[in-house]
Amino acid sequence: MAVNTETIDAVEKATKDYKYGFITDIETEFAPKGLSEDIVKFISKKNDEPTWLLAWRLEAYRKWLKMNNEEPKWANIHFPEIDFQDAYYYAAPKTDAEKPKSLDEIDPEILSTYNKLGIPIKEQEMLAGIAGSGNVAVDAVFDSVSVATTFKSKLSELGIIFCPISEAVKEHPDLVKKYLGSVVPQTDNFYAALNSAVYSDGSFVYIPEGVRCPMDLSTYFRINAAETGQFERTLIIADKGSYVSYLEGCTAPMRDENQLHAAVVELVALDDAEIKYSTVQNWYPGDENGKGGIYNFVTKRGACRGVNSKISWTQVETGSAITWKYPSVLLQGDNSVGEFYSVAISNKKQQADTGTKMIHIGKNTKSTIISKGISAGYGQQTYRGLVRMQAGADNATNFSQCDSLLIGKNCGGHTVPYIDSRNPTSQVAHEATTSKISDEQLFYVQQRGLNPEEAVALIVNGFAKEVLKKLPMEFAVEAQKLLGVSLEGSVG
Amino acid sequence: MGTALEIKDLHVEVDKKEILKGLSLKIEHGEMAAIMGPNGAGKSTLASILAGKEGYDVTRGSIEYLGKNLLEMSTEDRASAGVFLAFQYPVEIPGVATSTFVRTALNAQRRSRGEEELDAMEFLKLARQRAKELEMSEDFFQRAVNVGFSGGEKKRAEVFQMSMLSPNLAILDETDSGLDIDALKIVAEGVNKLRDNKLSGIVITHYQRLLDYLQPDTVHILAEGKIIKTGDKSLALKLEEKGYQGITEAN
Numbered sequence: 167m168a169v170n171t172e173t174i175d176a177v178e179k180a181t182k183d184y185k186y187g188f189i190t191d192i193e194t195e196f197a198p199k200g201l202s203e204d205i206v207k208f209i210s211k212k213n214d215e216p217t218w219l220l221a222w223r224l225e226a227y228r229k230w231l232k233m234n235n236e237e238p239k240w241a242n243i244h245f246p247e248i249d250f251q252d253a254y255y256y257a258a259p260k261t262d263a264e265k266p267k268s269l270d271e272i273d274p275e276i277l278s279t280y281n282k283l284g285i286p287i288k289e290q291e292m293l294a295g296i297a298g299s300g301n302v303a304v305d306a307v308f309d310s311v312s313v314a315t316t317f318k319s320k321l322s323e324l325g326i327i328f329c330p331i332s333e334a335v336k337e338h339p340d341l342v343k344k345y346l347g348s349v350v351p352q353t354d355n356f357y358a359a360l361n362s363a364v365y366s367d368g369s370f371v372y373i374p375e376g377v378r379c380p381m382d383l384s385t386y387f388r389i390n391a392a393e394t395g396q397f398e399r400t401l402i403i404a405d406k407g408s409y410v411s412y413l414e415g416c417t418a419p420m421r422d423e424n425q426l427h428a429a430v431v432e433l434v435a436l437d438d439a440e441i442k443y444s445t446v447q448n449w450y451p452g453d454e455n456g457k458g459g460i461y462n463f464v465t466k467r468g469a470c471r472g473v474n475s476k477i478s479w480t481q482v483e484t485g486s487a488i489t490w491k492y493p494s495v496l497l498q499g500d501n502s503v504g505e506f507y508s509v510a511i512s513n514k515k516q517q518a519d520t521g522t523k524m525i526h527i528g529k530n531t532k533s534t535i536i537s538k539g540i541s542a543g544y545g546q547q548t549y550r551g552l553v554r555m556q557a558g559a560d561n562a563t564n565f566s567q568c569d570s571l572l573i574g575k576n577c578g579g580h581t582v583p584y585i586d587s588r589n590p591t592s593q594v595a596h597e598a599t600t601s602k603i604s605d606e607q608l609f610y611v612q613q614r615g616l617n618p619e620e621a622v623a624l625i626v627n628g629f630a631k632e633v634l635k636k637l638p639m640e641f642a643v644e645a646q647k648l649l650g651v652s653l654e655g656s657v658g
Numbered sequence: 659m660g661t662a663l664e665i666k667d668l669h670v671e672v673d674k675k676e677i678l679k680g681l682s683l684k685i686e687h688g689e690m691a692a693i694m695g696p697n698g699a700g701k702s703t704l705a706s707i708l709a710g711k712e713g714y715d716v717t718r719g720s721i722e723y724l725g726k727n728l729l730e731m732s733t734e735d736r737a738s739a740g741v742f743l744a745f746q747y748p749v750e751i752p753g754v755a756t757s758t759f760v761r762t763a764l765n766a767q768r769r770s771r772g773e774e775e776l777d778a779m780e781f782l783k784l785a786r787q788r789a790k791e792l793e794m795s796e797d798f799f800q801r802a803v804n805v806g807f808s809g810g811e812k813k814r815a816e817v818f819q820m821s822m823l824s825p826n827l828a829i830l831d832e833t834d835s836g837l838d839i840d841a842l843k844i845v846a847e848g849v850n851k852l853r854d855n856k857l858s859g860i861v862i863t864h865y866q867r868l869l870d871y872l873q874p875d876t877v878h879i880l881a882e883g884k885i886i887k888t889g890d891k892s893l894a895l896k897l898e899e900k901g902y903q904g905i906t907e908a909n
């Protein structure tokens with residue numbers, strides 16, 4: 167199925183105000199600096215890409231140039247302007263000589279988090295990008311390389327394609343060509359255009375008709391994640407009647423010098439298909455004074471293209487200096503279902519403006535939004551969501567619940583729900599609460615033997631439980647620990 | 659025997675207002691002491707001070723618990739050292755299952771005492787046994803701590819927590835209020851069972867009925883920030899008959 171005009175139309179309308187701009191001062195050792203057609207060609211050549219993809223990238227680049235002055239400042243976040251010509255767009259994988267030699271060279275704060283999360287030393291080295299740790303890490307995670315191979319062959323027996331998108335371009339060009347940019351058009355927003363022009367690599371998943379992917383596509387990704395670049399591109403297609411659960415990210419803080427991350431994730435669910443996409447994001451959040459940290463500007467969108475299809479986003483966002491993402495669902499197929507479950511933490515000087523968009527197009531479509539925002543320290547957090555019932559969305563329903571929890575006096579939690587209903591038979595229900603962790607609660611829990619940090623972690627986990635229980639088991643356990651770690655120092 | 663707790667000349671202020679005004683109290687190992695007194699006398703304040711709640715200024719006096727300066731210990735260290743407070747108003751923790759809460763607490767205490775943690779199975783076995791003794795249905799294991807509990811259920815849940823954590827010094831702040839007649843008896847039996855293990859207790863109450871079951875060793879009357887009278891269990895009976903007015907006048 168190609169992109170239909172309705173999709174593009176819907177996306178453009180829904181996202182008109184979601185365009186953003188920034189300038190950064192990135193320093194990496196990898197030239198050439200600045201963005202030009204030559205750089206785009208250079209990236210494409212490095213990836214050994216076919217001409218159609220180069221043409222696609224160049225088209226995106228030209229559109230991006232035209233968008234350069236469209237940087238509305240609607241989000242509740244603040245950061246210095248960034249000069250794009252002063253940035254690097256291609257960073258070759260580091261040579262061993264450039265990598266840190268051992269964990270001794272890594273920020274002790276990051277190491278202490280690794281330890282609290284119980285990450286094995288070998289894996290710590292891999293996450294921290296230690297020279298020569300790559301192969302060892304594969305062994306550490308999979309026990310042996312052969313397990314990884316078994317895993318891959320099991321998937322391919324079922325006809326499942328799970329590989330880097332750069333590989334999919336070569337091996338499965340028709341699929342990539344058909345779906346790339348079909349959910350997030352190049353001109354969707356400033357960053358999507360930028361990503362389309364200069365994306366480095368990412369993951370590609372195709373689940374064939376009627377196949378239920380027998381495992382969460384996760385551990386494999388965790389290894390890849392250590393090397394993912396700043397402009398990631400992910401494309402997941404669930405063909406008719408198929409199912410896949412995809413886990414993105416890593417609970418350990420990622421060591422990364424790049425400041426700006428502008429990823430694009432596109433999901434396509436055909437008739438009766440289901441995609442469950444779970445994220446745990448723990449990029450470096452910067453220090454107490456707001457110095458350093460990742461700008462995480464992501465465009466994630468799924469299209470429920472087929473009837474009875476379902477897409478659900480579950481995210482635990484604890485890292486990054488600035489998070490700006492709105493994983494969304496276009497409910498095109500009749501009876502399709504969209505879900506968004508989110509826990510986001512803003513501690514220290516972190517800022518998060520996050521939420522979702524549910525665009526109901528088909529009949530009897532249904533969406534659920536559960537957002538749990540936690541602010542501590544000097545953190546600022548905004549839930550920003552849009553629920554739109556298009557004229558054709560007969561009997562569509564939405565339920566939204568947005569809860570904010572505040573820890574301390576200097577943080578902020580904000581809720582900005584947009585509701586736009588153009589169909590009188592549709593129903594939208596929105597509930598919102600704001601609460602604080604009370605001194606009584608902390609005293610009660612501490613009286614039972616927990617220290618202040620453990621007490622906060624317990625209370626916060628309770629607050630976020632509705633969302634955490636949507637995560638696959640192995641992820642949920644790590645995410646629970648992570649909530650505690652992310653809020654350290656927020657009381658007492 | 660020996661002394662479990664000794665409070666000497668305790669003066670406590672909240673927002674510059676003096677609430678405890680020279681309170682002294684001594685409790686031996688295994689002793690069950692009842693504290694009675696009019697509303698607003700400072701009973702819950704005393705309980706909070708013992709458990710380590712913040713927001714109080716101790717302007718004078720000392721508290722020694724098992725030979726240690728209690729006032730210098732953190733709230734959680736006191737808990738691990740065996741101080742348990744059954745709250746007059748138990749606090750809700752949304753989203754946290756009661757069993758998760760108690761297991762987290764028990765294991766935190768065990769860790770800090772250098773003991774082995776209980777695994778999920780061992781914990782469940784113990785929890786089932788305790789719930790059974792208190793004639794409580796196991797349904798509440800999965801319910802969020804105190805959320806939607808009736809007044810009496812909250813009090814029973816406090817006693818359940820106490821029996822799981824097996825403290826050395828239990829402070830029961832009006833645990834009897836809100837309990838129906840049968841529940842009161844069951845709860846009192848639960849407390850008496852712990853007494854076999856050398857539990858010292860401070861039972862704050864307004865009513866004779868609980869004391870009938872618990873048979874306290876001493877009864878203290880706290881009024882206007884200090885202990886104004888101490889006696890045996892007959893003092894509680896006298897109080898029932900004459901009221902605080904009568905007792906203080908007879909003083």
Ligand SMILES: Nc1ncnc2c1ncn2[C@@H]1O[C@H](COP(=O)(O)OP(=O)(O)OP(=O)(O)O)[C@@H](O)[C@H]1O
Nearest residue numbers: 672673675677695696697698699700701702703704
């Ligand atoms: N945080 C506070 N700020 C101001 N006054 C307080 C505070 N806490 C307690 N008080 C006051 O201290 C006095 C003692 O209160 P406390 O709760 O200890 O009484 P009590 O003996 O437990 O009473 P009751 O029998 O009604 O439970 C009361 O007058 C109360 O209003």
Ligand SMILES: [Mg+2]
Nearest residue numbers: 701702703746
């Ligand atoms: Mg009281």
